Amino acid sequence: MRFAKSGDDDFIQQINHHKFHGFVHSTFNRTLNIQCLDSGDLYTIACKGIDNAPNTLIIDLEDFEEADIRVNDLVSSDHSVLSITNKMSITIEGIKNWTCILPEYPSVADVLEMNLSTMKQYIKLHGNNSRIERAFKSGNPFDDEMSRMLHERTQLLVSELQNKRMATAIIHAASLIGLGPGLTPAGDDFLVGLFTVFNIENHQYFSHHSFCEEVVLHAKALTNDISYMALAKAAAGQVRETIIDLMEALFRGSEEELICSLRRVLAIGSTSGTDIALGIIAGLEMNM
Incomplete structure (x- = not known):
């Protein structure tokens, strides 16, 4: 079981409500992209040290080199856990929610x-x-x-x-x-x-x-x-x-x-x- 450290609030809500279903779209050394079957949008699982971003979870892992996760592996959520077939489970219990909020333009420039x-x-x-x-x-x-x-x-x-x-x-x-x-x-x-x-x-x-x-x-x-x-x-x-x-x-x-x-x-x-x-x-x- 891996632990998610922080993540995009909307992504977290989907996992919490057992509403995420998709498949692995692409894999890299320190990120995985997952395509949602319902919306077609891409979501990302990223290793620690990578910054928060929209549709992204940051997990307690250095890299994915030994995870054997491959394109088209199925992904689903159940009881606050995101699972990638039988290869990796990620719990979002205790996760720090992140939301993108842009600052306002200054009144004095x-x-x-x-x-x-x-x-x-x-x-x-x-x-x-x-x-x-x-x-x-x-x-x-x-x-x-x-x-x-x-x-x-x-x-x-x-x-x-x-x-x-x-x-x-x-x-x-x-x-x-x-x-x-x-x-x-x-x-x-x-x-x-x-x-x-x-x-x-x-x-x-x-x-x-x-x-x-x-x-x-x-x-x-x-x-x-x-x-x-x-x-x-x-x-x-x-x-x-x-x-x-x-x-x-x-x-x-x-x-x-x-x-x-x-x-x-x-x-x-x-x-x-x-x-x-x-x-x-x-x-x-x-x-x-």
């Missing part, structure tokens, strides 16, 4: 302006070579063209949003979905960051956060299941804990607190964290 400038400089020095920030010339024609498209399309999207041309902004945003290599493509990651900002109360684009939902309507057929779920959740203002911490540090934190939070975001994936951070910067600069 002095701290934000300083922190945003610091964040941009830090990313220039320590970011993970995002193709979004500028077009690279690697010598590989395919990579160079993808880099050019990412840079160009994000710039077009930001321009349309700044001019409140939402219909064409949706078209440009959709053109980013699935663009870039990796499990969560760079274009998707940028949009996750942008969607986060659009769901911040008192941000001038909060009234346009339905834009995010419109973009997600295009996403299902354009990217993979895991990246789609990240986009769908971010469109509803649901993002992982490290991103929430970064937003709080940007709005009200010291430079030291900002850098600490930013480092954790930049550590997500190979370039995903940097691309998410650039989406956050783009969204915040629209308000300034």
Whole structure:
């Protein structure tokens, strides 16, 4: 029996009420993704040290290397226990409930302006070579063209949003979905960051956060299941804990607190964290 240490409140409620039925969608060294048979949504079981996130349970395990859990293994809940066939049982008794709550936009933006400038400089020095920030010339024609498209399309999207041309902004945003290599493509990651900002109360684009939902309507057929779920959740203002911490540090934190939070975001994936951070910067600069 494994013990869940913390988890998303909605996921916990499903397990508590014996309503979760699904199968293993994908397996990685420190995470498992489970697809719910009822909704089709993905849920994640993550090892300790990984941050809280929507649809996620954190359990007391270092990794899944010896668990022998495989794609299509059946998953169900009964009496506060989530079971993966006969290979693993996870109890949620004593679990710490987690809920994503984004901070409000500050009424005075002095701290934000300083922190945003610091964040941009830090990313220039320590970011993970995002193709979004500028077009690279690697010598590989395919990579160079993808880099050019990412840079160009994000710039077009930001321009349309700044001019409140939402219909064409949706078209440009959709053109980013699935663009870039990796499990969560760079274009998707940028949009996750942008969607986060659009769901911040008192941000001038909060009234346009339905834009995010419109973009997600295009996403299902354009990217993979895991990246789609990240986009769908971010469109509803649901993002992982490290991103929430970064937003709080940007709005009200010291430079030291900002850098600490930013480092954790930049550590997500190979370039995903940097691309998410650039989406956050783009969204915040629209308000300034």
